[in-house]
Amino acid sequence: MSLPERPALLHALPVVNLFALLWMFHFAGASLTSQAGVTIDPPPSRFQLERFRETLVVTLVTAESGARIYLGRELVDMATLESRLESLREQGAASRTMVLLQCDADAQVGAEREVGELILGKGFRLALTGSNGAKLQKEISK
Numbered sequence: 001m002s003l004p005e006r007p008a009l010l011h012a013l014p015v016v017n018l019f020a021l022l023w024m025f026h027f028a029g030a031s032l033t034s035q036a037g038v039t040i041d042p043p044p045s046r047f048q049l050e051r052f053r054e055t056l057v058v059t060l061v062t063a064e065s066g067a068r069i070y071l072g073r074e075l076v077d078m079a080t081l082e083s084r085l086e087s088l089r090e091q092g093a094a095s096r097t098m099v100l101l102q103c104d105a106d107a108q109v110g111a112e113r114e115v116g117e118l119i120l121g122k123g124f125r126l127a128l129t130g131s132n133g134a135k136l137q138k139e140i141s142k
Contacts, residue, residue: 052098056088056124059102060115067111078118085122094123102129 058081059070069076071084088094099119103112112128119126 054093054097056097056099057102058099058115058119059104060107060112061104062106062108067107069115078114081115082118082122085119085124089122089124097124098127099124100127100129 057070057072061068061070069078069081071081076084088097101112101116101119116126116128
């Protein structure tokens with residue numbers, strides 16, 4: 001054989017093929033997934049949650065000593081929560097802020113209602129992100 005040997009290009013072709021396949025699956029992957037159900041274009045509904053720029057998270061957690069309330073990540077009592085909401089309302093935050101009320105699955109309905117009524121009473125909009133569904137399901141199944 002008098003031709004010079006250049007195997008570098010031949011050894012690089014499988015790597016190029018691999019990258020081409022990965023690139024193709026990355027861009028075409030969304031169309032390859034199976035969708036359950038029928039594709040529709042739903043009409044607009046007033047019950048859809050929009051994205052809120054300003055949110056305030058209130059978390060209600062059940063503990064052995066009773067319900068604990070967190071405003072953000074800070075543990076507060078009911079009076080402190082009321083005063084903080086009042087000061088935010090006076091600053092004009094009530095019209096543009098959505099309060100997300102997260103409730104533990106074991107939270108008592110009375111405590112959830114009391115905190116929710118306090119938030120609504122201060123003029124804030126309220127969205128419940130937790131419920132007593134698991135507790136209710138246990139009671140129904142008995």
